[in-house]
Amino acid sequence: xxxxxxxxxxxxxxxxxxxxxxxxxxxxxxxxxxxxxxxxxxxxxxxxxxxxxxxxxxxxxxxxxxxxxxxxxxxxxxxxxxxxxxxxxxxxxxxxxxxxxxxxxxxxxxxxxxxxxxxxxxxxxxxxxxxxxxxxxxxxxxxxxxxxxxxxxxxxxxxxxxxxxxxxxxxxxxxxxxxxxxxxxxxxxxxxxxxxxxxxxxxxxxxxxxxxxxxxxxxxxxxxxxxxxxxxxxxxxxxxxxxxxxxxxxxxxxxxxxxxxxxxxxxxxxxxxxxxxxxxxxxxxxxxxxxxxxxxxxxxxxxxxxxxxxxxxxxxxxxxxxxxxxxxxxxx
Numbered sequence: 001x002x003x004x005x006x007x008x009x010x011x012x013x014x015x016x017x018x019x020x021x022x023x024x025x026x027x028x029x030x031x032x033x034x035x036x037x038x039x040x041x042x043x044x045x046x047x048x049x050x051x052x053x054x055x056x057x058x059x060x061x062x063x064x065x066x067x068x069x070x071x072x073x074x075x076x077x078x079x080x081x082x083x084x085x086x087x088x089x090x091x092x093x094x095x096x097x098x099x100x101x102x103x104x105x106x107x108x109x110x111x112x113x114x115x116x117x118x119x120x121x122x123x124x125x126x127x128x129x130x131x132x133x134x135x136x137x138x139x140x141x142x143x144x145x146x147x148x149x150x151x152x153x154x155x156x157x158x159x160x161x162x163x164x165x166x167x168x169x170x171x172x173x174x175x176x177x178x179x180x181x182x183x184x185x186x187x188x189x190x191x192x193x194x195x196x197x198x199x200x201x202x203x204x205x206x207x208x209x210x211x212x213x214x215x216x217x218x219x220x221x222x223x224x225x226x227x228x229x230x231x232x233x234x235x236x237x238x239x240x241x242x243x244x245x246x247x248x249x250x251x252x253x254x255x256x257x258x259x260x261x262x263x264x265x266x267x268x269x270x271x272x273x274x275x276x277x278x279x280x281x282x283x284x285x286x287x288x289x290x291x292x293x294x295x296x297x298x299x300x301x302x303x304x305x306x307x308x309x310x311x312x313x314x315x316x317x318x319x320x321x322x323x324x325x326x327x328x329x330x331x332x
Contacts, residue, residue, distance in 0.1 A: 005035045006092035011060055011268065012125065013196065014044040014253065015271030016096075018279050022136040022160045022299065023094070023143060025053040030149055032094065039063065044272075047253050049248035051163050066099065068107040075107045077114060081100035088115040094143060096125045116163060135295050160301055161281030165261035172258030180222070180246040188220045190243075190263040198314060202269055202287045204237060205317035206325075210267065211244050213326055220247040222228045224259065265329070270296060278303045285329055289313035304332045 005025050010020050024036045048054040096180050098104025100122045112118035127138045132233035174184040193207040211221045223241050230249055266277035267285045278284040278300030285304050293305045306325050
């Protein structure tokens with residue numbers, strides 16, 4: 001079994017990839033395999049080897065996986081087809097692409113078994129609306145049931161860091177902080193006020209008010225802005241952020257890992273970067289509005305969820321919400 005490998009087809013963004021890590025670990029340990037790879041978008045998955053249980057990654061865009069979506073009667077493979085060789089190394093193939101009992105699944109099974117005997121497991125990426133378990137549990141339970149393993153999936157791995165930053169990561173982070181005249185040896189709070197979904201973003205003025213309060217207490221604060229925020233925020237809003245605290249933009253994901261590895265506290269919305277901070281073991285305060293933290297909360301050893309169900313969560317700042325978050329931050 002140690003000579004056998006598994007692969008997970010994960011087409012999602014960084015948060016989806018991180019929430020797949022407990023599944024990857026479960027597959028490797030429960031089946032006693034020698035390794036688990038991920039086929040996904042390498043701008044998100046490239047950080048995983050050497051820092052997580054994932055042993056290798058492959059670029060989903062370099063493979064002709066779209067061919068697997070044709071009807072089964074129209075699907076054809078010839079000897080030496082690149083799709084056959086793409087899956088020839090794997091005894092277990094887990095996919096979030098396609099649907100159970102779909103043409104994609106049948107074509108993938110046919111492709112894998114052209115070269116050897118392989119098990120194909122298709123998982124639903126999105127849980128049902130009435131789901132009451134964490135997404136990581138939903139994934140591992142689906143796999144366990146289809147693979148004939150114990151129906152009791154393990155609890156989400158919240159007790160230890162899923163991602164371990166390297167010394168090189170820490171060095172990159174310290175260099176970034178020095179470039180914006182921030183002392184990496186001092187207590188640091190990193191604030192990321194964005195998310196892929198605008199409805200999941202606590203009003204940015206809330207973050208500005210929290211940052212001002214933390215700065216008044218003598219703490220260092222750095223804002224981290226991704227492409228979504230720099231595109232979404234007006235020039236005036238960007239200037240107001242820069243006028244409050246140093247700001248880092250246009251970082252690669254490796255640089256973000258480096259920055260977070262130097263942070264004492266991270267504050268952010270339900271976003272991929274918040275999942276990354278939590279998975280690195282950083283004290284993470286995750287701000288949740290419309291999404292359900294029971295299902296989607298970040299996984300890590302030091303996560304606190306701040307829930308704000310107010311109708312104006314994303315539309316207007318709230319001094320009451322700001323004070324409640326600061327109280328939670330002090331208590332944690």
